[in-house]
Amino acid sequence: MRRANSDDDLPEVPLPPWRKARKPSQPRPQLSRELIVETGLRVLDAEGLDALSMRRVAQELGTGPASLYAHVSAKEELLELIYDRVLGEVRLPEYDPSRWLTLLRQCALELHRVIVGHADVARAALASIPTGPNAIRLSEYMFGLLIDAGMPPRDASLAFDRIVLYVCADAFEGSLHYPRMKALGHTKLNEYFHMYVAQIEEYFSSLPSDRFPHLSRHARALVADGGEARFRYGLDLLFDGLVARMPGGGGKPAT
Amino acid sequence: MRRANSDDDLPEVPLPPWRKARKPSQPRPQLSRELIVETGLRVLDAEGLDALSMRRVAQELGTGPASLYAHVSAKEELLELIYDRVLGEVRLPEYDPSRWLTLLRQCALELHRVIVGHADVARAALASIPTGPNAIRLSEYMFGLLIDAGMPPRDASLAFDRIVLYVCADAFEGSLHYPRMKALGHTKLNEYFHMYVAQIEEYFSSLPSDRFPHLSRHARALVADGGEARFRYGLDLLFDGLVARMPGGGGKPAT
DNA sequence: TTCGTTGACGAACGGCGTTCGTAGATCACG
DNA sequence: CGTGATCTACGAACGCCGTTCGTCAACGAA
Numbered sequence: 394m395r396r397a398n399s400d401d402d403l404p405e406v407p408l409p410p411w412r413k414a415r416k417p418s419q420p421r422p423q424l425s426r427e428l429i430v431e432t433g434l435r436v437l438d439a440e441g442l443d444a445l446s447m448r449r450v451a452q453e454l455g456t457g458p459a460s461l462y463a464h465v466s467a468k469e470e471l472l473e474l475i476y477d478r479v480l481g482e483v484r485l486p487e488y489d490p491s492r493w494l495t496l497l498r499q500c501a502l503e504l505h506r507v508i509v510g511h512a513d514v515a516r517a518a519l520a521s522i523p524t525g526p527n528a529i530r531l532s533e534y535m536f537g538l539l540i541d542a543g544m545p546p547r548d549a550s551l552a553f554d555r556i557v558l559y560v561c562a563d564a565f566e567g568s569l570h571y572p573r574m575k576a577l578g579h580t581k582l583n584e585y586f587h588m589y590v591a592q593i594e595e596y597f598s599s600l601p602s603d604r605f606p607h608l609s610r611h612a613r614a615l616v617a618d619g620g621e622a623r624f625r626y627g628l629d630l631l632f633d634g635l636v637a638r639m640p641g642g643g644g645k646p647a648t
Numbered sequence: 649m650r651r652a653n654s655d656d657d658l659p660e661v662p663l664p665p666w667r668k669a670r671k672p673s674q675p676r677p678q679l680s681r682e683l684i685v686e687t688g689l690r691v692l693d694a695e696g697l698d699a700l701s702m703r704r705v706a707q708e709l710g711t712g713p714a715s716l717y718a719h720v721s722a723k724e725e726l727l728e729l730i731y732d733r734v735l736g737e738v739r740l741p742e743y744d745p746s747r748w749l750t751l752l753r754q755c756a757l758e759l760h761r762v763i764v765g766h767a768d769v770a771r772a773a774l775a776s777i778p779t780g781p782n783a784i785r786l787s788e789y790m791f792g793l794l795i796d797a798g799m800p801p802r803d804a805s806l807a808f809d810r811i812v813l814y815v816c817a818d819a820f821e822g823s824l825h826y827p828r829m830k831a832l833g834h835t836k837l838n839e840y841f842h843m844y845v846a847q848i849e850e851y852f853s854s855l856p857s858d859r860f861p862h863l864s865r866h867a868r869a870l871v872a873d874g875g876e877a878r879f880r881y882g883l884d885l886l887f888d889g890l891v892a893r894m895p896g897g898g899g900k901p902a903t
Numbered sequence: 904t905t906c907g908t909t910g911a912c913g914a915a916c917g918g919c920g921t922t923c924g925t926a927g928a929t930c931a932c933g
Numbered sequence: 934c935g936t937g938a939t940c941t942a943c944g945a946a947c948g949c950c951g952t953t954c955g956t957c958a959a960c961g962a963a
Contacts, residue, residue: 424942447920457943458920464941468920519774519817522824524851529860536870537862546869548881555882562774562817569777596779605784607792614801615791626803627810633892634885679911702951712912713951719910723951905963912956919950929940 424454426464430474434511437475442513443572447471472517477525479514482507485534490541494636497538497556501628504531505560513568518561543640552635559631563624590616679709681719685729689766692730697768698827702726727772732780734769737762740789745796749891752793752811756883759786760815768823773816798895807890814886818879845871 432453437445447468451458465471483503486496508515532553539549570589579585597612608615618626687708692700702723706713720726738758741751763770787808794804825844834840852867863870873881 446918448918451943457945459922459944460942462921463943519820520824529855529863533860533863536866540862540866546866547872550866550870551873551878551881552885554878555885558817558821558882559814562813562820565774565817566813569775600784605788607795608784608788611791611795611801611805615805617802618806623806623809626806627813627886630807630810630889630893631882631885633889634887637888637892638885701949703949706912712914714913714953715911717952718912907960907962909958909960911958914954914956916953917951920948922947923945925943925945927940927942929938931936931938933934933936 424456424460424464426474428454429461429464429471430478433471433475434478437514438512441571441575442516445472469521473521473523473525476514476517476521476523477527479507479511479518480504480523480525480527480531482510483527483531485531488534488537490538493538493542494632497535498628498632500531500535500538501556501560504557505564505624508561508564509567513565513571515561515564515568519565544638545640548638552638556628556631559627563620563627567620567624586619590619679711679715679719681729683709684716684719684726685733688726688730689733692769693767696826696830697771700727724776728776728778728780731769731772731776732778732782734762734766734773735759735778735780735782735786737765738782738786740786743789743792745793748793748797749887752790753883753887755786755790755793756811756815759812760819760879763816763819764822768820768826770816770819770823774820799893800895803893807893811883811886814882818875818882822875822879841874845874 429450433445433450436449436453440449447458447461450471451461454460461471465474483500485503486499489496508518535556536549536553539552540546544552570585574582574585577585579588594612594616597608597615600609602609684705688700688705691704691708695704702713702716705726706716709715716726720729738755740758741754744751763773790811791804791808794807795801799807825840829837829840832840834843849867849871852863852870855864857864
């Protein structure tokens with residue numbers, strides 16, 4: 394009995410030293426916060442946020458759902474950890490306050506890119522008030538740019554907050570189509586969008602033109618631009634306002 | 649048997665004609681789309697979106713959950729109907745394209761006010777792609793203002809879309825505190841906010857000042873302004889950009 | 904009167920987040 | 934070398950959830 398180890402599908406021979414050298418008795422990958430977060434992110438990327446349940450993650454790890462609660466207090470915390478993990482993928486350009494506008498804009502685009510790249514993680518992003526290490530890192534960078542560019546701290550706080558909110562909100566709105574696409578059995582994204590856009594245009598142009606003259610007349614224009622163009626338009630609106638409010642004149646103060 | 653009607657707690661006398669004139673045999677409020685939507689909204693206002701389940705609504709109506717599915721295809725549809733019902737409370741000022749800026753801004757503020765006034769309906773607002781009659785009415789008004797003010801249709805479409813997105817996103821962000829407050833057992837809103845703000849400031853100022861100089865130094869400024877000021881700041885950013893893009897010059901073209 | 908249609912609804916299915924109690928492993932300390 | 938305390942793992946269960954199925958009564962048309 395004393396020689397029995399937990400790895401019961403191996404013969405009872407002494408393990409070679411280099412096997413033991415790795416780590417002391419680690420039959421399975423062993424549960425940990427990072428492993429749970431990583432697994433959760435994998436499930437989310439592959440099957441969407443709706444499929445991301447405690448049970449699903451546990452199953453993926455070959456255990457029961459109760460095991461996760463030793464490392465994570467609740468599903469909400471897991472989602473926050475996953476979101477912060479995703480924020481870790483944001484690459485920040487070299488810090489240079491003299492180019493604050495360019496860098497801030499680049500930052501917003503990068504954040505958007507990363508969030509959109511992870512299925513509908515945007516839902517988790519918007520639903521959580523992020524305080525993880527990667528969120529802090531991003532905040533310090535963006536907020537710092539505005540401060541060092543000469544903005545009063547309160548304005549910088551507001552501006553930074555609004556930009557991040559807008560980025561996440563747009564990503565979220567875009568991610569709404571994700572589950573719908575699956576629900577309709579579509580697998581090609583372009584195909585789905587084409588159909589969806591056609592339906593919306595159909596609907597607008599079929600509205601009674603006496604009560605809804607503008608919507609019915611401009612149905613085509615209403616669906617003309619897709620996700621990325623819409624996002625950039627709103628971002629430009631925000632940044633135009635920002636430049637105008639920057640102390641030192643509303644002209645072209647910096648790049 | 650032939651005289652029996654379904655209203656079994658009334659004596660079996662012939663109903664007076666004015667009772668029958670209302671509607672043919674209506675023993676209970678009788679299920680209907682409107683009644684379900686109204687009940688759902690009542691539950692949402694009183695107990696929040698998390699408490700709004702099919703079972704809860706059915707229970708409120710004295711029946712089982714299956715009964716609702718004769719009038720509503722799914723919970724998602726119910727949420728969309730509730731949201732459109734809420735949009736019906738938006739009061740639109742008299743249409744006047746010459747004052748497009750004022751009216752559009754007023755519209756955004758009114759939309760924000762209505763959404764915030766209904767607990768966390770913002771979650772449903774953001775999660776749905778609204779096509780109900782009240783959403784269309786609002787769209788026609790706002791989109792029309794931009795068109796009649798001389799904006800090219802595609803720009804007007806983008807601008808209108810971004811404004812609504814921002815309004816909903818801000819309302820949603822604010823509504824995040826709603827369930828948290830309940831979870832912490834707080835009942836006074838001011839009390840909760842005071843505590844929350846104090847915690848965040850505490851956290852920021854406790855960050856190591858060598859790695860996070862801006863966040864730790866300006867902790868107070870970061871939490872200085874509450875919900876409404878933040879909302880207005882972002883709205884002003886958007887509208888500043890909008891004015892600058894309006895054909896006819898970026899000066900002060902209209903009120 | 905009959906019959907097809909429709910709304911109401913009890914029951915059940917499968918899945919969810921979370922908690923409880925227990926069993927085993929690990930480790931500080933005598 | 935014990936040994937008790939602490940921590941991880943996890944099966945089982947609780948009480949929810951959205952939705953579907955089959956049944957049953959009521960009703961309008963034939």
